[in-house]
Amino acid sequence: MVTTPRTPQATLDLAGLLAHPDSGGLTHIAGPSTGTWQNLTVDEPESATEGLLVLTTALPSTSWQQDALVRRVRDRGFAALALPGAALAGPGARKLADRLELTLLGVDRPIALARAGWQLQQAxxxxxxxxxxxxxxxxxxxxxxxxxxxxxxxxxxxxxxxxxxxxxxxxxxxxxxxxxxxxxxxxxxxxxxxxxxxxxxxxxxxxxxxxxxxxxxxxxxxxxxxxxxxxxxxxxxxxxxxxxxxxIDELDTVNDASSSADLLRAFIELRGVRDPDVHQRMAEQGWRTAGYHLGFQFTARTRVDPVGLLRAVSHELAAVSVESRVALSGGGVLGWLTFTDPPASSEVERFAGALNGVHQQLRRTRDVALGIGSLQSGETGLARTLNEAGDAAKIATSRSSSGYLVRVDSLGLEQLLLAWTGTDTFLPAAESLLAPLLTEAPELLDTLAAYLDHESGIQATAAALGLHRNTVSQRVQRAQELVGADLTSPETRLALHLACRAVLAPRG
Missing domain, CATH: 3.30.450.40 (GAF domain)
Structure with a gap:
């Protein structure tokens, strides 16, 4: 007669039973906290002499009965005992289990434990x-x-x-x-x-x-x-x-990103004019215009996935402890931080540093530049700081010396004018630069503009204005002092030239 050898059972271990999702509420009470066993026996201590014994009856309530049960189970050769109510075991029973090296386990549903053991061992x-x-x-x-x-x-x-x-x-x-x-x-x-x-x-x-x-x-x-x-x-x-x-989430993200980008573009294009429809849509989006805002823009220096960049920026901003909003803008991400109360300058610096931290994290995987606007308040201020951030980001894309990070607060107006030509923020910046001439000596503005139109030539300017060359020279010197600009710098001359044309254009 030929017999088929019995397939050996897998070894049970306590860690595996505890990790099983349905082990009947198994918990370790006393004795060794690790163990492996070949057998699992339910309610029949006489049928086996080793392994894990599972009882469906609760632990006795009296201490002498608890001690007797622990000793009897260990004497039968079992290495572990699991039963309901084991958590109520007294100090004596626990110490005895430790001394006899019997693993004492509590279980709320003994049959579920037996089933878990069967699954792990045989099925x-x-x-x-x-x-x-x-x-x-x-x-x-x-x-x-x-x-x-x-x-x-x-x-x-x-x-x-x-x-x-x-x-x-x-x-x-x-x-x-x-x-x-x-x-x-x-x-x-x-x-x-x-x-x-x-x-x-x-x-x-x-x-x-x-x-x-x-x-x-x-x-x-x-x-x-x-x-x-x-x-x-x-x-x-x-x-x-x-x-x-x-x-599905990717498609939702793309749709949301497109909708948010359209809304933010519509808000910026209002140029400070209040539109009830846009304001309502912003409120529904959870975008607050009240309070104080610090705009920022991440602009890609090479080809990147805009939605991926948006997702990465949102992920990194989650660690910044202030309200933040972001949306796609061109090939980059435009956003702002919002404060309910006016933040101290130290706070502004701290959050600007946090944005720089986000920038550094992003640059590990993407070639991006960061522009940060100035702190502004209200709805008009939000539009301004967003425009500033976009302008600063344009400059930052070519500023390797600054780590491709530019803050508007750290730039001179001449540099900003060069970046802002053709933007909505250009004229206010030009008027700010030339304000001393506009308020104190308007005639100097005409002289300065003519001087720059004639490539900084005193004689040509004097001829064009019908003035003596010494008068032109004195006026140019005075204008330079009022504006606080260095006319020997080609960049400064270009910025002033653009500013003069922007300010004088409405008069013509």
Whole structure:
């Protein structure tokens, strides 16, 4: 007679049981906190002499009965005892379990524990099917976004879930994937599992057309090899839903980004004129125009994905402890910080530094420049600081010496005029630069303009104005002193020339 050898049972271990999503509320009470066993016996202590004994009856209430039960179970050869009410074990029973090296466990639902042990020990496919059933139930609940979906899946399988790329954890639920465990996961194969100490993870490559290089990882402490294999399969089943959710969120992001960009452009183009419709749309978007604002713009120096840049800026701004808003603007991201009360200058510097920190973080993966406007108040001020930020960003794209960062507050008006030519902020800046001439000696403005029109030639200017050359020379010198400009600088002469033309144009 030929007999088929019996397949040996897998070893049970305490960590695997504790990590099982449905182990009946298992908790460690006393005795060794680790252990492996070949057998799991339910309510029949006479039928086995080793392993884990699970009782469906509660722990006796009296201390002498507790001591007697602990001693009797250990004498039978069992290494662990799990039963309801074990958390009420007295100090004597706990010390006895420690001394006899009997692992004492509390369990709310003993049959669920027995079933978990059976899955881990003899029915690996049943464990996978159980996980799959729970995932299918989770799919019945609509998810608002990716974070919501990961939360549903995490609650269903009872383990942490993370969406990761090679550099960081993009999103996670149900725990924190450690950097050490993240580093051990390979991004080359379809399935990758890893262990670091007591923690383990199973991951699968996310097949997404919009977000490359992502993996979906399921992780926890104390996972057995059986659980890891089951969770690898479960991760494969969850992945298409996660990839689809990523695509849906991407489309929503693009639509929202386009809508926000249109709204912000409409607001800026109002040039301070109040439009009830635009104001209402901004209120619905949650954009406050009241208060104090600090505008900023991130502008790409090379080709970048605008929506990806918007997402990255939003992610980094989440760590800045003040209200912030961002929207697409051309090939960059335009935004502002809002303060309810006027911030002190030190606060403004601190938040400007925070924006610089965001800039430095972005530059690790993208070639971008940053422009920061000045602090302004109210609706008109918001439009002004946004315009300033855009102008500063234009200058910053060619300022390698400043790390491609420019603040309006740190620039002279001459430099700003060069950047602002043809913009809505050009005329106010020109009037500000020439204000001393406009208020104190308007005739000097005409002389200065003619002087610059004639390439800084005294004789040619005198002939054009019908004045003596000494008069022209004195007026130019006086104008230079009032404006506080150095006319020997070609850049300054150009800026003043543009300013004079901008201010005098309405008169002509």
């Amino acid at each position: 690996r496919d049943a464990l996978t099917i159980d996980y799959v059933r729970k995932v299918a139930q989770a799919f019945e609940y609509p998810a608002a976004d990716l974070a919501d979906l990961l939360g549903h899946l995490c609650a269903a399988i009872g383990h942490g879930i993370a969406l990761i790329d090679s550099a960081r954890t993009v999103q996670q639920a149900g725990g924190v994937l450690s950097p050490e465990l993240h580093a051990e996961l390979s991004f080359t194969p379809w399935i990758s599992v890893a262990r670091v100490g007591d923690a383990a993870a199973a991951s699968v490559r996310v097949d997404s057309s919009t977000r490359r290089g992502l993996r979906l990882a399921v992780f926890d402490a104390g996972l057995s090899d059986v659980q890891l294999r089951a969770l690898s399969t479960v991760a494969e089943i969850m992945m298409p839903a996660v990839a689809a959710r990523i695509l």
